[in-house]
Amino acid sequence: MSHVWTGTGPRRRRSSDRLRFGLVISILLLLEFYLRPSLIEGRGMPDLLLLVLLLLCLRLSPGMAALAGLAIGLTIDVLSPARFGANMIAHVALGYGAAWGRAVFFADNLAVNVGLFLFGTWCRNLAVLLLSGAALGRLTAEALIWGPLQGLTTAAVGLLVVILFRDWLAIRIDR
């Protein structure tokens, strides 16, 4: 009997699911804080902290996703404090919006999840810049160049993670 969930029936959450999910999140955090910066840095690189938040949004209720957004926003605010609180506001809004939207509107398919990673990154970047009081030029460059680029790289990593760890993350993907 196969233990791989095919998405065709109800799925019971087991304690090992949480462990596996935690393991995936830990791997992403290690990639974000050590592996990626030790190899390459610069704008347009995938934001794995944001990816962690969006993966949490696929599992959690909107309220808990907002709480996760607050924690991740605070972390980014502390590591890159151009305007303290800007990341917290943006991530709380994104966390709640993504989790609520998924519960109400989004279909469970791969393209929608990838779109969520891409659009979520773009929206978050613009919101943070707006709240930080950035100049118009920076906003334009972010909206047209850096935001879409980082959205694409984040979505690419997200796609890889979802495909590789679909069962571990308990993400249902319609076929």
Added chain:
Amino acid sequence: MRDYGGRDAAAAADLLVLGACVVVALLGYVLPRPFAAEVVTTLRQTALRPAVALRERAARDRISRFALAGIQASRDSLALRVMRDSTLRRENVALRRLVGLGEATTMPWVGGAVLHQPSATDGLTLSLNVGREDGIHQFDPVLTADGLLGYIWSVAAQSSVVLTWMHPDFGASAVTADGAILGFVQPVSVGRLGHPMLELRGVALSDSLSDGAEILSSGLGGVFPGQIPIGRIVGIEPDPLGYERLYRVAPHTNPGTISHVMVLTTSTEDGSVATGTGESPP
């Protein structure tokens, strides 16, 4: 029958949590900058210390892996320059002795690596891998080999945050290379695409500067010592009020691409800031 009551209760609980999160986030947003700097410092030293340490280690590994050749090349070119200028320095020392001047004062400095973040605001502020344990204090000036970058905004035990010239809160007293014209530089967006630049304000209408004129820090204001290169004049902007001349200044440093900086440790232990003499930036 579906349990609409239970679903409503869950939705209400979600909204309650959202409201609490929004309140906390807004409180953080409106926190005055000195308090925000304290919060950042505290969290960098406690809860997020492992993350900061990991990123620092990653930066060190990346530099040793990919930037060593560049560092060696710049060290070699500096060594050549020092050798070339040695005669000039000897003459200078001899002349100072002749007129009874002591040795020129040098300002202590600490070198640090920049830990870039993949965030939209990277460049407005930068994280450094050096902190209070290295002798760094709040408001210490930060330079690169090319010129002024900004100042230390928040400092933890082993890390710190630089507020760069791109940040809307940045400002510095400036002077022309000949010391004739004083002004104040602040960040500004130029053109339809809004290129980040500095603007030299406070220049009298009777004074004029030509394109290419070098702008240095004046040493006034108590944060930056004098004679640190800031940028070059690249144009003039019309003053809507007609009271002063406004000049565009292209800064020498680009916060987005910098990997190493020098922090001038001018502050004293009690928190007061020693003003620079302007004689010898590193």
